Amino acid sequence: MPSSRKGSPTIGIDLGTTYSCVAVWKDNQVEIITNDQGNRTTPSCVAFTDAERLIGDGAKNQIARNAANTIYIEIIDAKRLIGRRFSDVEVYDDMKLWPFNVIEGTNDNPNIVVTYNGYEQRFSAEEILSMVKTKMKEVAEAYIGDTVKDVVITVPAYFNDCQRQATKDAATIAGLNVLRMINEPTAAVIAYGVGNMSSFNRKRNVLVFDLGGGTFDVSLLTISKQGTFKVKAVAGDTHLGGEDFDNRMVTYCIEDFKRTWDLDVTGNKRAMTRLKDECEKAKRVLSYATQTSIELDSFHEGIDFSMKITRAKFEQLNMNLFKKCINHLETCLTDAKMEKSSIQEVILVGGSTRIPKVQHMLQEFFDGKELCKSINPDEVVAYGGSRSFIISGIPPAPKGVSVVEHCFEIDENGILTITAKIVSTGKTEKLSLMNLSGRLSNQEIEKMVKDAKKFKHEDNEFKRKAEAYNALDDIIYDLKKKIKRNDMPPKDLKNVENAIDDTIEWLSTGKVAAVDKIERKKDYLDFISRLAFSNVFFTLPLAGCTNGCGLRLRIY
Template identity: 60%
Template sequence: MRLDPQRSLRLKPPSPPSPPEEEEYAIGIDLGTTYSRVAVWHKDNVEIIHNDHGNRKTASYVAFTETDENNLVGDAAFNQVVRNTANSIFDTKRLIGRRFSDASVQSDVKLWPFKVIEGPGDKPMIMVTDNGQEKQCSAEDISSMVLEKMRKIAENYLGSTVKNAVITVPAYFTDSQRRATKDAGISAGLNVLRIMNEPSAAAIAYGLNKKAGWSSPRNVMIFDLGGGTLDVSLLTMSKSGDFKVKATAGDTHLGGQDFDNRLVNYCVEEFKREHKLDVSGNKRALRRIKNECEKAKKRLSFESDIGVEIDCLCENTDFTITFTRAIFEQVNMDLFIKCMDPVAKCLRDASMDVSSIDDVVLAGGSTRIPIVQQLLQEFFKGKELCKGVNPDEAVAYGAAVQAAALTGNGKGEFIQDYTLKDVAPLALVMGIADKKIMKLIPRNSLIPVKKNLDLCTPTDDQVFMNFPIYESESSIPANLNFLGECSIRDIPPAPKHVHKYTVFFEIDPDGILSVFAVDKSTGQEKEIIINRDKPKNPQGILRTKR
């Protein structure tokens, strides 16, 4: 959507100013696992907007109360989490767009203090008590409340209604996760201009501020480790502002929350060993431990040890422990080493080696952890890591720049003289006969991208055709992620091979798939129905029916 240029943001207003029209701002929202941020291009600059608590970040929390109709969102929800544990919802970024049966969801539900059940179509649903009534919420519902909070934070600051937004997601988010995030944005009253990959947003924050000093194109790796996800993207950047993603890799279930949970488990075992008391089933005690572990983790990035004291943790027994950086690294070392896997994968996919990388840029709060920096520096054979951008705010910054560029609100060379070309993180494949698959769109293809395929009815009097589609990192059937089963229906009875269709598969700039077909005999578009419920027959066979 391009806004009327007469209503776009004037970066250099005339003097003296005439009575201003209400400007149509476009914001960038970094929807994080733990914290979210909102930014806007305003007065010739990007501004990270403070919330109503005076903070530049807002907790991605929603709390329901048993006696009040008003839900709490953001910092207010986080501040009461200890006394309202079961009704305080967080981590929904790890739930959105996933199936309840997914291994990662089954792992997380054992750790969360709130209840998650299986809903229709294998969709995870969160159980809450709201104003005395038990109800179910989806991850999209919770994310929508957080996004609405971020919109209102921006509106309070700008003194204007805000509709247009760019929302960021991990580069390795699947089609269903992207689609669910976009739906959450629409429910929050936003016109979602773009679902943008987080490392690409961080790349804009880095590149636009650095490119003036470049004499030749540079290969830049963005290492983005946040509260719940890890993304690694490799881009080529030029002085003229051409940003092209060459490859991306990541893990949508690896981040600061996992490091916190390891510390929590360590504390539970220490408390049991010292006091013969088991708090593993005490949600309130676990929440108190988790809050202190998160604080300790952050301080251990700058200090060698930190003491933790929790009064009356259980049965009037206090808990005291001293964390050293060595203990923190020991309990999490396998996870830290795991963070390097996507780095190697990204380089392989781009057919580059470490000597080809000019800059390694850190984004995400968890990149402040010294052992993460050490392992990354060792991987790149001692190369200095780029710390010139604020790792917490780079993603929101880049999203705000993209929002301004998409709406024409940003004037001047800084905003307009750049192009961003992103990629599809996963391959798109189709199931065909004999349990085989056909690759339609390779991984790391530039988006938007379209692929067409000709199909015909293989049997006489066939009235519909079904074909399953999947996302995949590899061609191994067990690793396929089912997207949906496409159906061409209401085919008039005829001998085999008479009816022929061209099926188009298109991945848009948001990384979201659409499928449609054209009847080759009439040239008319034929509706394709996509059933996203997981099939009982997951191998991927082209099935026909008379």
């Protein structure tokens, strides 16, 4: 792991499509950090309501409780927007099934639209990604007990310059300094090798089959006896993964509902969110069961929806997608100029590799070879993308006259920079890159960093208010119990009851008050109760007393 600032801890973040995790190097080993719910992984999702922003478990729970008033964004959807234009066909097709709105921003960039704190706000895909990274940063800081700045991030091998830079931008917005980005297949082999070093006493060819939630990567690496890794070939699809398998089921259900009721549900965002969630659950169940049901009460226009789906039907709906995975596998072997018989290990990575048909087809391709399933498939995911750029700075000249000597450099993070010597001027310059897919400018990143700090402040204020309201509810509950079990003068009792009723009425208005006003209400109740209970006595029975005698005590 690259060294960080002196005394500053360095964390590793795996931003997964469905779940993310964060780790720290401690006591000469990697330790996965549990979040505030005690879980080793955190849902990779963000939810917005009229009053608050939720990230992780809170967002996942919110969509189940209040789908109608929640804008729910999964990281997989945000990642599918990175490096794309609003006018791209892929974006248009995905938008039909997303439970949130996407509009055209500046330079044909897609923007996610949400209503937050009473206002319509637009977010780039990088900003949504940064929100989950901020959450993982907070998880690490709570465990370490110190501020975290430096991070190592895993990225898909198929990520190109645009998406690597977008990943780095998202980390910057989250207040993190990226020391290094490492390719996920390499990370997977390292993770496998740590527990199996005896396997690497000779040169081995390892294939990493990485089928995640959004894209598919297959990478072929050669590991020397010394333990050095060399990537021989990479293939994959930027738009193939668990999300696509879910969408096949979603489309199947939509068509069935339309045939039965002659109703189109695609315009009902809440219904689409619920259906997509149920289809994802059904997919998971079908990995260990041969049949399951998709059932939704009051699905659309008060009509219930129910459908039984078998594993065989799920496989039929997705068979051409499964075959595409095998086709990419063949391409990878061809590019590496290797026969499948020369592969010693096949490592499964990504949650979608749990699908039995995928495992069966892969094992069949490798003539029954045992697949390596020892790595947690949710910790390494694969995503890919496309990028194009133009070079500016060449002086005007007739066609064929200007000569430019180029030097292309790819740094350790896989990010491309170009230096050029313009022969006609003799001047060497580092040329600017203009990303036609919508790379963020420095000014945009700076604004997003400021916005992220503002959102964080608003989150903290909302949390403080929630805690203050809860404390006020607690004191009302305690006072009600006290006045039931204690005798006090009628005047004092009336004062306490009036104070309780006034506070309950104030709470029932639903007005969002400042924290200090809520605390003043609590302090007032405390004051009234102390005055009232200072005049309350109760009798502690003593041994041998049969006529109510005992020790008389005052309550404070």
